[in-house]
Amino acid sequence: KQEVTQIPAALSVPEGENLVLNCSFTDSAIYNLQWFRQDPGKGLTSLLLIQSSQREQTSGRLNASLDKSSGRSTLYIAASQPGDSATYLCAVNPLSGNTPLVFGKGTRLSVIA
Amino acid sequence: GAGVSQSPSNKVTEKGKDVELRCDPISGHTALYWYRQSLGQGLEFLIYFQGNSAPDKSGLPSDRFSAERTGGSVSTLTIQRTQQEDSAVYLCATAWQGGSNTGELFFGEGSRLTVL
Numbered sequence: 001k002q003e004v005t006q007i008p009a010a011l012s013v014p015e016g017e018n019l020v021l022n023c024s025f026t027d028s029a030i031y032n033l034q035w036f037r038q039d040p041g042k043g044l045t046s047l048l049l050i051q052s053s054q055r056e057q058t059s060g061r062l063n064a065s066l067d068k069s070s071g072r073s074t075l076y077i078a079a080s081q082p083g084d085s086a087t088y089l090c091a092v093n094p095l096s097g098n099t100p101l102v103f104g105k106g107t108r109l110s111v112i113a
Numbered sequence: 114g115a116g117v118s119q120s121p122s123n124k125v126t127e128k129g130k131d132v133e134l135r136c137d138p139i140s141g142h143t144a145l146y147w148y149r150q151s152l153g154q155g156l157e158f159l160i161y162f163q164g165n166s167a168p169d170k171s172g173l174p175s176d177r178f179s180a181e182r183t184g185g186s187v188s189t190l191t192i193q194r195t196q197q198e199d200s201a202v203y204l205c206a207t208a209w210q211g212g213s214n215t216g217e218l219f220f221g222e223g224s225r226l227t228v229l
Contacts, residue, residue, distance in 0.1 A: 034218060043204055043220040089156070091218070100146060100169055101218060105155040 002027045002094050006104035013080055014112050021075040021107045023090035028068045031093040035064050035075050038087045038106070047088075048075070052095075080111045115139075117221035119205050125227045126195055134190045134224045136205030144210040146218070147180055147190050151201045159203075162188065163210060195228045202226070 003026045013019050023033070032051045036044040048057045048064040050073065056065040063076040073090055089106040118137040126132050138145055147159040158172035162182045173179070177195075182188040192199055202223040209216040 032216075036220075043222040044206070046217055046219060049217045100158055100161040100172075103156045103158075 002030075002092060002099075002102045004090060004092055004102050004104040006088075006090060006107050008107060009105070010108040010110075012110040012112060015080060015082060017080050017111075018076070018078050019080055019109070021077070021088050021109070023073040023075070023104055025071045025073075025092045025102070027094065028071050029095035030068065031095055033064075033066055033073050033093070034091050034101070035062075035073075036089045036091065038089060040086075044089065077109075080109075082111050082113045085109055085111050117205055117207050117219050119203075119221035119224050121224055122222065123225045123227075125229065127229050128197060129194055131191065131193045132195055132226060134192075134203050134226070136188045136190070136207075136221060138186060138188070138205075138207035139219055142207035142209050142219075143185060144208040144218075145182060145188050146206045147188070148204045148206065149201045150204060150223075156204070159190070192226075195226075197228050200226055200228045 035047040050066040061078040087106040145162040149157040161169040
């Protein structure tokens with residue numbers, strides 16, 4: 001059974017710092033991995049989708065990497081801003097057919113001005 | 114529509130009443146998920162519809178919960194005889210599906226349910 005773990009559960013950094021959020025998964029047989037952001041009281045917003053054949057994806061100050069063989073993904077945020085404060089979740093799409101995505105519990109990020 | 118639409122956005126009900134929550138997916142999206150998120154908690158998977166396949170109902174917490182997806186489009190989550198512990202935000206998400214692979218997942222804003 002696929003399990004997804006995100007470490008740390010919470011992180012507080014000063015504005016301007018570069019930071020890395022971690023996501024690990026137990027079964028490397030995946031189609032893709034997706035990173036989301038959730039603001040309090042809101043739904044989830046898709047940030048980046050990495051297919052299993054890709055090593056990384058970039059969008060603005062965000063860069064997500066995928067190392068399928070070791071079961072790890074990282075989300076790198078450059079030059080963090082207070083507006084980046086949110087909960088970040090990763091989800092893996094298992095290769096075993098007709099099974100739903102598996103989510104981690106998220107990392108709650110606070111960027112202090 | 115441009116995004117996943119959920120209604121109502123807020124619902125307050127009395128214990129024991131039935132509620133229906135609706136999800137309108139992005140046009141063309143064949144995979145549809147329902148999740149539940151209690152205050153300060155992570156996502157709890159409820160049910161997954163994938164094309165014409167039988168839905169994966171493994172996450173439904175009790176037989177008071179059911180969901181339908183009509184014509185491969187709109188989905189309705191029904192909670193019968195609501196209990197206070199059903200209070201949560203119910204989130205719907207949809208994606209394009211090719212074969213067994215599901216593409217990028219998009220979420221609605223959720224329906225906040227409060228059971229008094």
